[in-house]
Amino acid sequence: MKHKYDVVIVGGGPAGGYLSYNLAKDGFNVCLIDSNPIDRVGFKACGGISSDYILNYLKKINLNQEAIIDDSFEEVNIIDTKLNTLASIKINLVHLDREAMGKELSNALRNENISILSNLRAIKLLIRNSSVHGVKLSDGSSIETSLVVDASGFNGLLRQQASQYVPYWHITKSDLVIAIMEILKGAQPFRTFTLTIDKSLIPGGYGWITPSQNKSAIGLGLKLDVKNVSLRYRLLLLKRIVLAKGEKKRSLIGLIYARRPFPTLVYNGYALVGEAGSQGNPLFGGGILGAFIGSDIAFKSLRKSLESNDEHPVSIDSLWRYNFEFMHQRGxxxxxxxxxxxxxxxxxxxxxxxxxxxxxxxxxxxxxxxxxxxxxxxxxxxxxxxxxxxxxxxxxxxxxxxxxxxxxxxxxxxxxxxxxxxxxxxxxxxxxxx
Ligand SMILES: Cc1cc2nc3c(=O)[nH]c(=O)nc-3n(C[C@H](O)[C@H](O)[C@H](O)COP(=O)(O)OP(=O)(O)OC[C@H]3O[C@@H](n4cnc5c(N)ncnc54)[C@H](O)[C@@H]3O)c2cc1C
Structure with a gap:
């Protein structure tokens, strides 16, 4: 049976937002579900640092870069906690304002022919006869479709339900990094984006300072399997060590996958994109660019699967080309x-x-x-x-x-x-x- 929506995308972050935009432009009937309110679709705890390569993706969907880019840096400094410089590396980075990016992305999506269901959570996969047929939402309603794309980021709620069929979608604590960050008013005593390492203060991770004239950010991420996580205390110590100053405007905490992508990203009627598929950078934990890249590969492959498909839901055999392309190009x-x-x-x-x-x-x-x-x-x-x-x-x-x-x-x-x-x-x- 043909459904009202060719595809239901859960999550309007970089991965789901970019995919929704591209599929809708190509004439597919897209339904996008995001748990945030409409003007904050895709917003989440995030340091917002990325390689400037990301600008290519922002351009492709005509996002207003001036509104999104807070700053750019040509160098990253790596220091120890005695403030000695260990290395200065030339690299072109941009600092994105994730809240502004969410707004811009959501505006771009509203201009396309996409049914956006904001302020609603997808809480359950509808699974019958070993296939995903749709999702159940937090307001009690259900949507049937040929393909559910899970772009819900770290959340993992839907993927966990499907993991009874795909055992490789389980996560262990050692694959996770927990991160805390604060946004501070005003400038900091650093001229460029700075990383700091210290095995006892930040085991298995690093701290970062993003200086800026009006609002700076400081944060740290460490392995979740350390004995005593005490995130806030560690951040307080880091702030004292690096002499970070300024009134706290906001504090954010979140989890990040620090591992390679899941070895398969598809099941009958179901595909994982972006952080939901662990497509971020395992070494640095950065995932915005990875989400765009994964979404781009997904778009080109899933479009073909949807076009050539007369099965509802789309079968794993047809979706497999996405796995193949992703692992070759990025995995x-x-x-x-x-x-x-x-x-x-x-x-x-x-x-x-x-x-x-x-x-x-x-x-x-x-x-x-x-x-x-x-x-x-x-x-x-x-x-x-x-x-x-x-x-x-x-x-x-x-x-x-x-x-x-x-x-x-x-x-x-x-x-x-x-x-x-x-x-x-x-x-x-x-x-x-x-
Ligand atoms: C503290 C912290 C700092 C970080 N710093 C950086 C950084 O500096 N640079 C970088 O590149 N990456 C950073 N990351 C990682 C980065 O934020 C993610 O990798 C990136 O946002 C992944 O994009 P995505 O589109 O896959 O998912 P997300 O951006 O997480 O988007 C998922 C969307 O799905 C929605 N959603 C979730 N569950 C449901 C549901 N059940 N139903 C409906 N909607 C749902 C969410 O509201 C969200 O809008 C950081 C992460 C954290 C936690």
């Missing part, structure tokens, strides 16, 4: 970063400082950079403990590149592939972290 890179994250977490404080001091002085966030980081790190091989870990990471990365280039074209070959993926990462974890 490979993110899996490499996941291995690098494990390596970074295995370093002691001193090793980490030394490693950072060897980072290349210019970064663009592509695969070439990872190779450069590896080559620079080889300068540390005089320390044999590090040498063997670099060697293990390098070997795992070769296997990852090979495996992700052979991501299966059909769901029937997936089990064998995923077994190898799990083996590579389990073996690396055992070598580096145990």
């Amino acid at each position: 490979k890179f993110l899996a490499t970063l996941d291995a690098l994250r494990m390596f970074a977490q295995s370093l002691s404080e001193d090793e980490m400082k030394e490693f950072i001091s060897h980072l290349p002085s210019k970064l663009t966030f592509d695969l070439k950079d990872i190779v450069k980081i590896g080559v620079k790190a080889i300068k540390m091989i005089s320390k044999s403990r590090i040498f063997w870990r670099i060697f293990d990471m390098y070997r795992a990365n070769l296997e990852i590149q090979k495996l992700y280039s052979k991501y299966p074209k059909r769901p029937q070959d997936f089990e064998e592939w995923v077994k190898k993926d799990l083996e590579i990462f389990e073996s690396l974890r055992n070598k580096l972290l145990k």
Whole structure:
């Protein structure tokens, strides 16, 4: 049976908003559901720092960049908690105002032919005969459709229900980072975006300061599986150490996936996009750009699946092209970063400082950079403990590149592939972290 909506998208952040816009432009009947009020669709706790590559996506959907971009930086400074500079890296970054971005995105969506249901939550997947047929909403109503796209970010509520059919969608505490940030009035004693590391204050993570004339931001994110999280206390200490000043305007807390993407992003009638599919950067936790990139790949693939589809819901076989395209174009890179994250977490404080001091002085966030980081790190091989870990990471990365280039074209070959993926990462974890 053909439904009123070709696709129901849950979540109007960068991933869901961008996908809704593109599918509606292509003539599909789109229903977008977001739990925020209409003028805050897509707003969430977020530091708003991104590579300037994101501007390409803002342009594609004609968002007013002046309203969204608070600042731009050409350099990131990495310091320790004694305020010594460990590295200064040239990189083009922008600071986005997430609230303004939510407003701009929501305006752009309202100009398209999209049915937007704001202030409503999707609370349940409608699952029958091993397929997702739609969603149930918080007001008690239900919507049936051919395809539900879950772009609900970290939330995971819907994905958890589907994980009885797809066991690879479970999350463990070690895959999570918890982050806190404050927006402060006025400038800070830093001239550029600054990161700080300290294994006892911020285990498995880092702190950040985004200076700006009118409102600055300071925050930190650490592994959720540490013994004593005490986020607010840690942030207070960090503020004292870096001499951050200014009245607190807002405090935000949230969780972030710090792992590679889920090995499959689809099920019958259901697809994951953006942070819901863990498409953010496992090393830095940044996910806005990743959400746009994932959404772009999803758009090009899902459009084909919807066009060629006369099954309702769209079958997993038809949706599989999205998996295939994503893993080839992006999954490979993110899996490499996941291995690098494990390596970074295995370093002691001193090793980490030394490693950072060897980072290349210019970064663009592509695969070439990872190779450069590896080559620079080889300068540390005089320390044999590090040498063997670099060697293990390098070997795992070769296997990852090979495996992700052979991501299966059909769901029937997936089990064998995923077994190898799990083996590579389990073996690396055992070598580096145990
Ligand atoms: C404290 C913190 C700081 C961060 N800092 C940065 C940073 O500096 N740079 C960066 O790149 N990334 C950062 N991130 C991560 C970034 O915010 C996310 O990766 C990014 O927003 C993911 O985009 P998305 O579209 O996939 O999901 P989201 O932006 O999370 O959008 C999901 C949308 O779905 C809605 N929603 C959720 N559940 C439901 C439901 N059941 N029904 C209906 N609607 C629902 C939400 O209201 C939201 O609007 C940070 C995260 C946190 C927590």
